[in-house]
Amino acid sequence: MSKKQKNISLSNLFKDHPNRKEIIYLSKKDKDLEFLFLKYPKFPSFKRPKGFEGLVRLITEQQLSVASAKAIFLRIKKLTPVFSPRQFLKISNSNLKKTGLSGPKINYCNILANEILSGELSFRSLHKLNDDELKKRLCNIKGIGEWTAECYMLASLGRKDIWPVKDLGLQAAIKEIKNLDSRPDEKEMHNLAISWKPYRSIVANVLWASHD
Numbered sequence: 001m002s003k004k005q006k007n008i009s010l011s012n013l014f015k016d017h018p019n020r021k022e023i024i025y026l027s028k029k030d031k032d033l034e035f036l037f038l039k040y041p042k043f044p045s046f047k048r049p050k051g052f053e054g055l056v057r058l059i060t061e062q063q064l065s066v067a068s069a070k071a072i073f074l075r076i077k078k079l080t081p082v083f084s085p086r087q088f089l090k091i092s093n094s095n096l097k098k099t100g101l102s103g104p105k106i107n108y109c110n111i112l113a114n115e116i117l118s119g120e121l122s123f124r125s126l127h128k129l130n131d132d133e134l135k136k137r138l139c140n141i142k143g144i145g146e147w148t149a150e151c152y153m154l155a156s157l158g159r160k161d162i163w164p165v166k167d168l169g170l171q172a173a174i175k176e177i178k179n180l181d182s183r184p185d186e187k188e189m190h191n192l193a194i195s196w197k198p199y200r201s202i203v204a205n206v207l208w209a210s211h212d
Helices: 003-013 020-029 031-039 051-061 066-077 085-089 093-098 103-118 131-139 146-156 168-177 186-192 200-211
Strands: none
Touching: 003 020, 003 031, 020 031, 020 200, 031 168, 031 200, 051 066, 051 085, 051 103, 051 146, 085 103, 093 103, 131 146, 168 186, 168 200
């Protein structure tokens, strides 16, 4: 297939996609991405709720498989009629542990809930910050590191240029698509993605799809 034919195929394949222009741009920048977009034209976008619920779910997902984290989170949701900081704090630690949520993660979620209730953390103000400021603010909360903050911006806020270099799934997908001998480290992940700016979130989504 010629380059012109590939471009026509991509244009037709993604003609109704909300990120059509970005996908074509990325495909022109990197032939490996072009291959992925053609192979996974219906790749899903990583989505999580905004606010407290989204952050609790991401905390739950830290260092766990997708399936295990989902099961734990669904058990947590059954314990509260409304998923809010106030209602979450009413759940006893013993009941939260029964869901499979670890002690440290229970502590992190309680800290987050208290920050929101005290007014120290306002999602309305948080969501107005640029990417760097928002990431820094979230990382100031105990239990929220770079991965959680970046995934919140990507999956909950839909920001287009987020690239979670610490994500093991992305590292594995990059190793495969780039035919590397080993998983790239964080510096390599950063360097490999420079040409994909300002649409690295889209790349992350199609890479996750290829890895899953």
